[in-house]
Amino acid sequence: MRLVFAGTPEPAVPSLRALAASGHDLVAVVTRTDAVLGRKRVLTPSPVAQAADELGIPVIKADRLDATATDAIAELRPDLGVIVAYGGLVREPLLSMPPHGWINLHFSLLPRWRGAAPVQHALIAGDRTTGASVFRLVAELDAGDVYGEVTYPVPEEATAGDVLADLADVGAGLLTEVVDAIAAGTARAVPQVGEPTYAGKLTLADGALDWTQPARRVVDRVRGTTPEPGAHTTIGGVRLKVLAASAVADAADLEPGRIGLVGRDVTVGTGEGAVVLHRVQPAGRPAMDAGDWWRGARLTDAVAGS
Template identity: 50%
Template sequence: MRIVFAGTPDPAVPSLRRLLDSRHEVAAVVTRPDAAAGRGRSVRRSPVGQLADEHGIPVLTPHKPAEPEFVAALRDLAPDCCPVVAYGALLPPEILEIPAHGWINLHFSLLPAWRGAAPVQAAIAAGDEITGASTFRIEKGLDTGPVFGVVTERIGVTDTAGELLTRLADSGAALLEQTLDGVEDGTLQAIPQPADGVSYAPKITVDAARVRWDQPALAVGRAIRAVTPFPGAWTTVAGTRLKLGPVELVEEALPEGQLDVRKSGVLVGTATTAVRLGQVQPQGKRAMAAVDWARGARPASGTVAE
């Protein structure tokens, strides 16, 4: 098939790379406009756009997919199908109708569970043991379209969102290629999602990534892993923001949020037992082991993280 691929961040790259090596013709790529990134805030092409540039594939970067110029350009490209992976913008009805086989989205959950922007993060935070990826035909509703296929993935007890998403991006890329093959061959039909089991995973804001020490230790650990590496869990100690990496659960109990600094590590109390901090990153500084941070910051005895 002649396809136009839509995607933006790193998790979409394995799918584009796989489709470039497939039997399908990638006529163009649609991605979000170049944006400032990194510490220097220099303007950069998206990871998907960079890969397209390397292969000499035309790149379209509309600010909004409803722009008349983009709609006209897409019609001129005359795609048979438009696969989508983490594009990052809502697709208006006028462009959903352009490709004969529609827009097929690779979503990183087992639909109808965790519809929305942050399915991997939600699955980890909820303590799910199994997740996966689904391909489905995009329609007007939020991730409500009929499903073509799924792959499953076990969530490890130490998995961060970044680690899990990396695995799903690879297995999902294979699923997406198989889906396009089946659609072209006429051997694959989409099945409506069941009405039961619907859950939602909204975008995680920086404020939402703040650690709540009044939660049980298990929930605290999951919440931190769910936002690692982005946007990153954080707390404040003596008025200073401290970014937190994954923590280790321990058997001792401490008051909620209270720090206990030892040579063996830094413990923080939760609603149940304490957790031992791993890597931390003070605002404006590099990441370091929690014991090294405490050696320099010297938090007072009884200091409470908030």
């Protein structure tokens, strides 16, 4: 089949490479326009754009799939559209333009966690199993019939970045299988079953740690917001980013938010149990071990969240 692929960030790259290596004709890649990145504000192509250039695939850069983008895609006469984390909606008439429509690789087990940040929300919620789904794109958000899915047990200490990288690789194989099945006429999609939950895009506020919550929930939020938007707390009004932490049952008589040294561990009391800080990043400084931060800060009466 003639395929058009739409995607933007790094997690979409494994799928692009897998489709490029398949027996199908990848006629174009659609991705968002170059973005200004880094302290030097360098205009940088998206990871998908860079991979497409490396593979010699024509690139259409568009922040929205508007009339101009639709016309450019129509000229290519694709049989199927494939989308992985493009960052924009596919609307009519583009949605119905390819004879086989559009399919989407989504990083959750639908209908759980429809929306922009499924992996992050799954970890924040404490899900111990998640996965990836390939479904037929329809007008309603992530509501189309599912062609296939793969489950993924979430590793105990994995962050959202870790899980997303794993699902990007696993999902690429699933996506290729579905495309092959559609081409062969053997693909079968089934309606989603269950009550949908939604995973909106995270903001900086979603990374704020609430120390009155149980330790397990605090650590789930750290994992779910790492690397972006980043878990954080404040100490004396100064922000401290928490990069890695673990839950322990013994709060060592620490009240919620109270920080102390328990043995050699920098420990914060919570509503139930305690959290050991492993790696942190003070404002304006590089990431460091929590013990080094604690010794350098010379805190005697510290309360997180103050």
